[in-house]
Amino acid sequence: MLKASLRPRRAVYAHCDLPCGVYDPAQARIEAESVKAIQDRYQDPDKWKTAGETAEDYRARCLHIKEKRADMVKEHLWVLWTDYFKPEHLEKYPQLHELFWKATKEAGAAKKSQDPAQGQKLLEAIDEVGKIFWETKSA
Amino acid sequence: MLKASLRPRRAVYAHCDLPCGVYDPAQARIEAESVKAIQDRYQDPDKWKTAGETAEDYRARCLHIKEKRADMVKEHLWVLWTDYFKPEHLEKYPQLHELFWKATKEAGAAKKSQDPAQGQKLLEAIDEVGKIFWETKSA
Amino acid sequence: MLKASLRPRRAVYAHCDLPCGVYDPAQARIEAESVKAIQDRYQDPDKWKTAGETAEDYRARCLHIKEKRADMVKEHLWVLWTDYFKPEHLEKYPQLHELFWKATKEAGAAKKSQDPAQGQKLLEAIDEVGKIFWETKSA
Amino acid sequence: MLKASLRPRRAVYAHCDLPCGVYDPAQARIEAESVKAIQDRYQDPDKWKTAGETAEDYRARCLHIKEKRADMVKEHLWVLWTDYFKPEHLEKYPQLHELFWKATKEAGAAKKSQDPAQGQKLLEAIDEVGKIFWETKSA
Amino acid sequence: MLKASLRPRRAVYAHCDLPCGVYDPAQARIEAESVKAIQDRYQDPDKWKTAGETAEDYRARCLHIKEKRADMVKEHLWVLWTDYFKPEHLEKYPQLHELFWKATKEAGAAKKSQDPAQGQKLLEAIDEVGKIFWETKSA
Amino acid sequence: MLKASLRPRRAVYAHCDLPCGVYDPAQARIEAESVKAIQDRYQDPDKWKTAGETAEDYRARCLHIKEKRADMVKEHLWVLWTDYFKPEHLEKYPQLHELFWKATKEAGAAKKSQDPAQGQKLLEAIDEVGKIFWETKSA
Numbered sequence: 025m026l027k028a029s030l031r032p033r034r035a036v037y038a039h040c041d042l043p044c045g046v047y048d049p050a051q052a053r054i055e056a057e058s059v060k061a062i063q064d065r066y067q068d069p070d071k072w073k074t075a076g077e078t079a080e081d082y083r084a085r086c087l088h089i090k091e092k093r094a095d096m097v098k099e100h101l102w103v104l105w106t107d108y109f110k111p112e113h114l115e116k117y118p119q120l121h122e123l124f125w126k127a128t129k130e131a132g133a134a135k136k137s138q139d140p141a142q143g144q145k146l147l148e149a150i151d152e153v154g155k156i157f158w159e160t161k162s163a
Numbered sequence: 164m165l166k167a168s169l170r171p172r173r174a175v176y177a178h179c180d181l182p183c184g185v186y187d188p189a190q191a192r193i194e195a196e197s198v199k200a201i202q203d204r205y206q207d208p209d210k211w212k213t214a215g216e217t218a219e220d221y222r223a224r225c226l227h228i229k230e231k232r233a234d235m236v237k238e239h240l241w242v243l244w245t246d247y248f249k250p251e252h253l254e255k256y257p258q259l260h261e262l263f264w265k266a267t268k269e270a271g272a273a274k275k276s277q278d279p280a281q282g283q284k285l286l287e288a289i290d291e292v293g294k295i296f297w298e299t300k301s302a
Numbered sequence: 303m304l305k306a307s308l309r310p311r312r313a314v315y316a317h318c319d320l321p322c323g324v325y326d327p328a329q330a331r332i333e334a335e336s337v338k339a340i341q342d343r344y345q346d347p348d349k350w351k352t353a354g355e356t357a358e359d360y361r362a363r364c365l366h367i368k369e370k371r372a373d374m375v376k377e378h379l380w381v382l383w384t385d386y387f388k389p390e391h392l393e394k395y396p397q398l399h400e401l402f403w404k405a406t407k408e409a410g411a412a413k414k415s416q417d418p419a420q421g422q423k424l425l426e427a428i429d430e431v432g433k434i435f436w437e438t439k440s441a
Numbered sequence: 442m443l444k445a446s447l448r449p450r451r452a453v454y455a456h457c458d459l460p461c462g463v464y465d466p467a468q469a470r471i472e473a474e475s476v477k478a479i480q481d482r483y484q485d486p487d488k489w490k491t492a493g494e495t496a497e498d499y500r501a502r503c504l505h506i507k508e509k510r511a512d513m514v515k516e517h518l519w520v521l522w523t524d525y526f527k528p529e530h531l532e533k534y535p536q537l538h539e540l541f542w543k544a545t546k547e548a549g550a551a552k553k554s555q556d557p558a559q560g561q562k563l564l565e566a567i568d569e570v571g572k573i574f575w576e577t578k579s580a
Numbered sequence: 581m582l583k584a585s586l587r588p589r590r591a592v593y594a595h596c597d598l599p600c601g602v603y604d605p606a607q608a609r610i611e612a613e614s615v616k617a618i619q620d621r622y623q624d625p626d627k628w629k630t631a632g633e634t635a636e637d638y639r640a641r642c643l644h645i646k647e648k649r650a651d652m653v654k655e656h657l658w659v660l661w662t663d664y665f666k667p668e669h670l671e672k673y674p675q676l677h678e679l680f681w682k683a684t685k686e687a688g689a690a691k692k693s694q695d696p697a698q699g700q701k702l703l704e705a706i707d708e709v710g711k712i713f714w715e716t717k718s719a
Numbered sequence: 720m721l722k723a724s725l726r727p728r729r730a731v732y733a734h735c736d737l738p739c740g741v742y743d744p745a746q747a748r749i750e751a752e753s754v755k756a757i758q759d760r761y762q763d764p765d766k767w768k769t770a771g772e773t774a775e776d777y778r779a780r781c782l783h784i785k786e787k788r789a790d791m792v793k794e795h796l797w798v799l800w801t802d803y804f805k806p807e808h809l810e811k812y813p814q815l816h817e818l819f820w821k822a823t824k825e826a827g828a829a830k831k832s833q834d835p836a837q838g839q840k841l842l843e844a845i846d847e848v849g850k851i852f853w854e855t856k857s858a
Contacts, residue, residue: 215832
């Protein structure tokens with residue numbers, strides 16, 4: 025319960041002190057959470073769909089919306105990679121290029137997969153990127 | 164220092180446990196932080212501009228990019244207002260409509276103002292929304 | 303017949319005299335008419351589809367295009383709500399926030415419903431907004 | 442006064458009876474009215490700007506927003522030309538291609554001109570298109 | 581083999597010497613090739629789909645992505661027609677309006693057809709436009 | 720002269736034989752050519768502007784449009800990097816990540832620079848990518 029009541033403040037006030045250049049892996053992560061949530065719901069359309077649509081309709085919308093969300097994941101990750109990270113970061117984290125390449129490829133794979141386990145892998149790839157991002161911010 | 168080293172984890176893992184329907188006021192906030200950062204930098208173009216552009220060029224880009232960021236703030240707030248909040252929330256928080264209206268109007272005002280104090284007001288409006296959002300999530 | 307021959311002029315010349323700030327609920331309405339027309343056509347794909355596509359293909363396109371049109375309805379309504387309406391309007395029409403909230407929620411519902419009766423409700427919600435809009439313009 | 446009180450209803454209910462395929466030159470016209478309104482305001486920035494921006498800032502925003510509005514005019518006109526009009530319309534109105542070409546070129550010219558007289562020419566070009574459109578609808 | 585090894589250089593260096601105003605029918609063509617490739621793949625989903633999706637899912641994605649690509653074809657063609665071509669070109673090539681009208685209509689037809697033969701007709705229409713374009717450039 | 724008359728055919732028919740997966744570095748290159756052309760024209764606004772705009776207006780539009788074109792360059796490069804290139808390509812071209820990172824950073828730098836020499840560097844970075852791309856296609 026404590027955790028729940030604290031989380032909001034953390035999330036909302038997390039980046040008040042950004043000095044300049046506002047970047048945040050949360051943007052990619054939120055979209056990726058959406059991707060995974062869609063993969064979850066795709067598994068059980070009858071549970072999630074509303075009365076005005078068939079299970080087939082619901083699934084078609086899942087695919088369509090996931091496509092867009094996965095594109096947003098890519099976009100946010102690409103921006104971080106190209107715009108935020110500098111040569112000095114790369115020296116310290118030589119795996120950075122490969123991490124981003126795999127994470128964006130995983131976002132591409134999310135368009136072709138309805139399996140939430142795939143979405144989980146995408147989230148984990150983003151968290152690896154996020155971990156490094158926050159290390160560079162607190163350095 | 165402890166604060167700095169903890170923040171990353173909080174931000175990156177904050178919404179792992181979202182059940183379904185991924186909404187997060189952080190999306191509006193990140194864009195609003197960008198708006199305020201641009202207002203700050205607009206004040207001192209010679210400090211921030213690169214060698215290949217004049218102070219006038221830099222300011223023109225400030226205005227242009229801020230316009231877009233402020234639009235994103237609006238978009239994210241509108242989505243929260245229409246898609247996330249339900250009649251039961253409104254019963255408990257009758258000020259909700261007014262809050263969102265003022266917050267999105269503040270985002271509109273941000274296009275016309277280069278004053279970081281205005282951007283700060285926008286951030287505070289978003290945080291009021293965010294506070295309610297997280298209360299409804301932990302309820 | 304007179305009505306038909308007059309309508310064009312009315313529509314085309316309707317807003318020649320806008321003083322400043324060009325807003326028009328027609329933008330939301332046109333998109334909502336498109337939403338309803340798609341719901342209608344979804345009911346009878348064999349009647350509407352062309353030779354090069356199956357009924358299933360046609361319906362998938364209905365869903366996809368309706369999703370986008372419904373988003374446009376929301377966008378146009380949100381802009382009216384935040385950008386056009388002022389506190390003095392709200393004093394005179396205290397139901398304004400609720401009207402817009404319900405109208406944009408109805409646009410969201412249109413994504414999940416293939417029933418033209420739902421689209422009709424969306425049109426009526428927009429017309430309620432439109433009625434107030436034009437009253438404020440002629441005031 | 443009668444005119445003012447009637448106009449709303451006309452605009453709002455104008456296209457209730459569209460049979461299928463929702464097209465309306467009003468979409469292009471509304472954006473073009475916005476273009477012309479911006480050209481008007483550009484002439485007197487001190488009158489229109491808010492306290493938080495300079496006249497130069499205001500004009501930069503005029504140019505930027507006009508660019509986007511003019512693009513929307515083009516987009517809406519192109520859609521009408523390619524999607525709505527059929528070979529039988531062209532037989533009856535052989536000037537159609539030329540009209541659309543000139544109207545979209547005028548929209549392009551609007552990006553490069555701050556003169557409201559230019560915006561007026563754009564509006565007139567759209568009205569020529571609109572006149573034919575409504576003739577084909579009432580035929 | 582010679583052809584294959586030469587092609588890259590041609591494509592990559594083709595427009596180095598553009599004087600001003602960068603237009604290139606290749607933009608429309610690349611999107612149209614994508615349209616046709618999707619129509620091809622739609623015919624045999626089991627061959628092309630990945631393990632994480634059904635044949636139905638794959639086809640739904642074909643339709644959705646083709647819709648977008650066909651829109652890009654239209655956009656690029658419209659821009660060429662309105663922005664690049666001048667009255668003097670039209671005098672020399674009086675068929676220009678009709679060519680563009682048919683080519684963009686073919687792009688619209690591509691949304692409704694899964695037949696690669698239709699996509700081939702779209703490519704041929706673009707190549708007719710392209711032939712004239714390059715004649716005007718080398719004139 | 721021979722070169723000029725041949726170029727069209729090459730560009731227009733260059734990719735007729737693409738097997739599946741339509742990628743082409745020409746998309747990034749065309750946008751980058753536009754970036755450089757804008758930098759060139761920015762140098763001499765009085766030569767390029769039309770009668771309806773001031774030199775300042777013209778330059779503001781240069782900055783605004785270049786911003787968008789540079790974003791397109793990034794987008795097209797990112798897509799090539801993530802979607803086209805496969806691990807086996809990376810084995811053969813271990814410099815690939817670094818090339819793309821620098822090319823997209825150069826596209827970012829183009830937003831901040833009015834110097835055509837910078838645009839030339841962007842074009843050269845894209846051509847390095849393009850050279851490898853076409854080698855992998857003809858392999």
